[in-house]
Amino acid sequence: MSNQTHCEIHGESDETFVCSHLTGGTAGLGFNRNETSADDPFPDAWCDDCELIREAHGGWNEQSEKLASIRLLCSGCYERARVRNTRTLETLDDLADLRWKCSSCEEWHKGPCLDFGFSSPLYWSAEDESAFENTPPADDAEFPSTFLDEDYCAINNEYFFVRGNIELPIIGTAKTFNWGVWGSLSRDNFAICLRTNDDPKRVELEPMFSWLSSQIDQYPDTRSLKMYAHMQEPGFRPKFELEPTDHPLAQEYYNGISPARVKEIMKAELPDVRVKENS
Ligand SMILES: [Zn+2]
Ligand SMILES: [Zn+2]
Ligand SMILES: [Zn+2]
Secondary structure, three states, rough: OOOOOOOOEEEEEEEEEEEHHHHHOOOOOOOOOOOOOOOOOOEEEOOOOHHHHHHHOOOOHHHHHHHHHHHEEHHHHHHHHHHHHHHOOOOOOHHOOEEEEOOOOEEEEEEOOEEOOOOOOOOOOHHHOEEEEOOEEEEOOOOOOEEEEEEEEEEEOOOOEEEEEEEEEOOOOEEEEEEEEEEEEEEHHHHHHHHHHOHHHHHOOOOOEEEEOOOOOOOOOOOOOEEEEEEOOOOOOOEEEEEEOOOHHHHHOOOOEOOHHHHHHHHOOOEEEEEEOHH
């Protein structure tokens, strides 16, 4: 058993040790460590500069350790530092020359596209659209039985959804890739969301249980993955926290996605993607 430490963000977590350069919000510095094992899931880690020092001194010893200045980190912060600093063959900068045709405005844009979204939950249908015209609110509700806007959706006063974000950290960077998806809510939580839509205090709401209600075609079945919706300040959509499972989307949520994978998703999701100059 490793020792425990308390972190403001991650609570009680395993103690880990990294070079001082990997603490804070740094990105793209390299992440070197010995192989992980069941006994040691978070081996000591150091940046590429410290790797040069280690090599020059023939390994870790009193001298090289002094130069690297080792710091304590919680295992949650360690994982974040790993994703941000791990080097990838293709970097996000390499995607700067991509040109792509936008599905919303039909214009050509440049650089990586880091945001894809769904305008309605999977369960919304064209019939709901026409039903919306003449559905009065149910007796006890302050919202129509069936409606869809940019953030909220109700169907037959029975199913309720909120639009939010699943943010995937991009490996080797401090940036995230965003899936704008829909998640179900209980009737009570849905009502709370609507009621507190403009209330700055909504950030203090408990995370709300939600089933993912969008099928993202870049993964096997994403319907009904378990999530929690974390409410954000007014004007910002909730962030969805995925249950940690083996599902590829959950894996990317916790371990990040490579810039090469971002490019792959762009090619699959956008009508046209080209490298600059060649057409
Ligand atoms: Zn370092
Ligand atoms: Zn932490
Ligand atoms: Zn556009």
